[in-house]
Amino acid sequence: MKKPFLRALNGETVSPTPLWLMRQAGRYLPEYMKIRKTARNFLDFCYTPDLAVEVTLQPLRRYGFDAAILFSDILVIPDALGQDVSFLPGEGPQLDPIRDLSGLEKLNLQDLHEHLSPVYEVLTRLSGSLPKETALIGFCGAPWTVATYMVEGKGSKDYAATRSWAYRAPKEFSRLIDLLIEATSAYLIEQVAHGAEALQIFDSWAGILPEMEFHRWVIDPTIEIVRRVKAACPGVPIIGFPRGAGVLYRDFVAKTGVDAVSLDSSVPLKWARDQLQPHCTVQGNMDNFLLVAGGEAMDREARRIVDILGSGPFVFNLGHGIVPQTPPEHVTRLVDVVRGAETVGSGG
Ligand code: CP3
Numbered sequence: 001m002k003k004p005f006l007r008a009l010n011g012e013t014v015s016p017t018p019l020w021l022m023r024q025a026g027r028y029l030p031e032y033m034k035i036r037k038t039a040r041n042f043l044d045f046c047y048t049p050d051l052a053v054e055v056t057l058q059p060l061r062r063y064g065f066d067a068a069i070l071f072s073d074i075l076v077i078p079d080a081l082g083q084d085v086s087f088l089p090g091e092g093p094q095l096d097p098i099r100d101l102s103g104l105e106k107l108n109l110q111d112l113h114e115h116l117s118p119v120y121e122v123l124t125r126l127s128g129s130l131p132k133e134t135a136l137i138g139f140c141g142a143p144w145t146v147a148t149y150m151v152e153g154k155g156s157k158d159y160a161a162t163r164s165w166a167y168r169a170p171k172e173f174s175r176l177i178d179l180l181i182e183a184t185s186a187y188l189i190e191q192v193a194h195g196a197e198a199l200q201i202f203d204s205w206a207g208i209l210p211e212m213e214f215h216r217w218v219i220d221p222t223i224e225i226v227r228r229v230k231a232a233c234p235g236v237p238i239i240g241f242p243r244g245a246g247v248l249y250r251d252f253v254a255k256t257g258v259d260a261v262s263l264d265s266s267v268p269l270k271w272a273r274d275q276l277q278p279h280c281t282v283q284g285n286m287d288n289f290l291l292v293a294g295g296e297a298m299d300r301e302a303r304r305i306v307d308i309l310g311s312g313p314f315v316f317n318l319g320h321g322i323v324p325q326t327p328p329e330h331v332t333r334l335v336d337v338v339r340g341a342e343t344v345g346s347g348g
């Protein structure tokens with residue numbers, strides 16, 4: 001296993017620190033905006049292999065990251081299950097909300113792989129066209145986070161409908177989560193079959209749940225997905241991202257079986273080094289608005305992160321995805337700083 005990113009996920013301390021950035025393809029890049037205009041809508045864009053392959057490669061050409069991430073979205077799963085999903089320009093995702101068992105009855109797994117076959121084709125094509133040091137990451141949304149969009153019908157500030165359903169009728173709500181475990185595991189296994197070399201599970205809204213519910217709706221479904229994927233694809237490294245989990249990151253790492261954990265920007269570096277890094281590779285966690293600001297503040301924090309986490313198994317990333325107002329030249333600078341930073345105690 002030679003690719004630096006995969007070596008880091010395998011528990012090695014790698015210097016210089018491997019890096020990629022969440023949402024490294026996207027609206028901050030003028031070349032993305034240009035090609036984005038050619039698609040009718042965002043889901044069509046994701047399902048058109050020529051376009052999705054091209055936008056996956058755009059940030060690699062500019063920045064030479066250590067990994068490419070499949071260009072797609074976490075909401076292709078509800079779409080493939082038969083829920084009505086659309087992306088309105090400037091408004092984010094819109095779904096026909098599911099609030100009860102009768103809503104669940106409209107969903108099924110029958111056409112899952114057929115529906116997602118363009119995504120698999122994107123992976124096949126990418127795996128034949130990446131530089132040999134660059135790894136290919138597949139991904140999915142975690143059941144809890146995907147469920148919030150399916151139940152609310154859109155992004156939300158408080159996830160009122162989802163939390164109310166999960167707390168009021170957990171047995172009923174678990175039917176939705178179980179369906180998502182089933183679909184997501186099958187989806188990830190197929191991604192690996194088509195060339196994904198590592199997988200990331202995005203649980204962007206994990207942090208809104210109290211302790212017991214975090215165990216039930218974040219940790220337990222992740223345990224099951226990791227178990228199924230590892231049984232079918234032994235050796236494929238899995239990164240978990242329970243964003244906002246706070247001290248519960250420790251339970252997540254201890255219980256789920258992930259190889260690596262992606263840290264949001266609120267996680268203190270020395271705490272992560274002492275509490276998490278002995279158990280798995282850590283990834284993160286620069287504030288995405290430091291990348292907007294750039295300058296000395298960004299350089300200083302990027303060096304501090306590499307300094308504290310770079311002497312163990314580590315992958316540099318942001319705490320959350322790149323935002324559209326990010327100047328592309330700040331990314332160039334960040335890559336230079338991370339690649340040039342000394343890693344303390346690594347012996348090289
Ligand atoms: O990281 C990458 O470069 C790979 C591509 C990727 C996208 N979405 C492309 C995208 C990945 C990994 C995602 C994951 C995703 N999608 C998450 C989890 C990570 C996170 O950010 O918390 C979530 C919650 C979604 C759902 C989603 N997709 C929302 C809420 C939105 C609208 C907000 C926005 O940023 O526009 C999207 C749309 C989306 N997904 C875009 C991109 C590039 C922008 C769409 C466009 O170009 O019009």
